[in-house]
């Protein structure tokens with residue numbers, strides 16, 4: 506008699522926005538970075554991926570993934586395969602130790618994922634996507650692994666995904682081991698540590714980005730002369746300064762490092778050949794708006810950062826919300842043709858991420 510039992514687990518994972526950027530791989534196959542990075546996990550109220558993983562001996566065919574209702578070709582996707590193989594191996598180890606455990610590792614997997622924000626528009630969709638995929642399968646397989654141990658798996662799906670398995674402030678240590686065993690993410694402070702820090706997301710464009718991050722960082726590593734200095738001489742010290750700023754809740758220092766690191770990352774993009782342009786006129790207007798806020802306040806009260814796309818993320822402390830929102834409304838009204846929107850601003854919650 507065949508067993509029709511369907512095993513199922515669901516989870517959600519948040520987006521994270523780096524304040525020290527990951528840009529460049531030292532090993533593309535294992536997805537090992539050239540430098541450490543640090544991010545803030547956003548609240549799941551506004552941006553998240555929801556994933557359900559199921560498996561059954563009654564399922565036929567290969568493992569499958571539906572992303573936003575569209576089938577994805579995961580058989581030829583090496584990154585997804587690397588994650589699935591590792592997770593199945595962990596489950597297999599449990600089954601060997603406990604022969605009465607159902608043989609989930611041999612059953613076809615069905616994965617269903619939904620993003621509640623634009624996919625691949627520079628809004629860290631791959632980070633939330635792979636974090637949710639890894640967490641959902643780890644739950645389905647009842648793996649005992651910690652988020653840091655699972656970060657090794659998520660990293661192989663997409664580098665930034667390893668930072669979305671934790672809430673609050675998360676460092677991804679580049680590590681030095683050739684097999685990547687020390688390239689892991691760890692929470693350096695929970696969201697409750699700095700509850701009045703907030704993020705405003707400016708959706709400048711919801712289109713798919715021009716140069717995907719994997720290809721963009723490869724071009725930068727191969728052609729930019731600025732890149733080596735950034736990875737080797739600038740970021741290591743910045744990581745230490747940023748961790749100290751977060752621990753001390755020193756917003757001015759946090760803001761300066763965040764903006765300098767975003768600018769340094771985009772400078773290496775511009776220094777690549779062919780040059781990579783992620784920012785547009787609205788992005789530059791957002792930078793001006795932040796500078797106006799800071800000038801009006803006479804100190805740093807707002808900070809911008811941009812990933813591989815034109816959308817801006819603005820960090821500020823809650824007590825400065827009126828000034829920041831007012832300046833943004835005014836400056837962006839002056840930009841012709843801008844049809845974007847503000848992200849909703851909601852107070853922090855207990856889920857582990859910063860409200861955006």
Ligand code: DP6
Pocket residue numbers: 522523525526527528536542631632662663664665666718719811812813
């Ligand atoms: C600019 O994590 O998308 O957002 O590892 O190739 O999937 P892959 O790259 P990905 O790159 C993110 C780059 C970034 C900076 C960051 O999030 O640290």
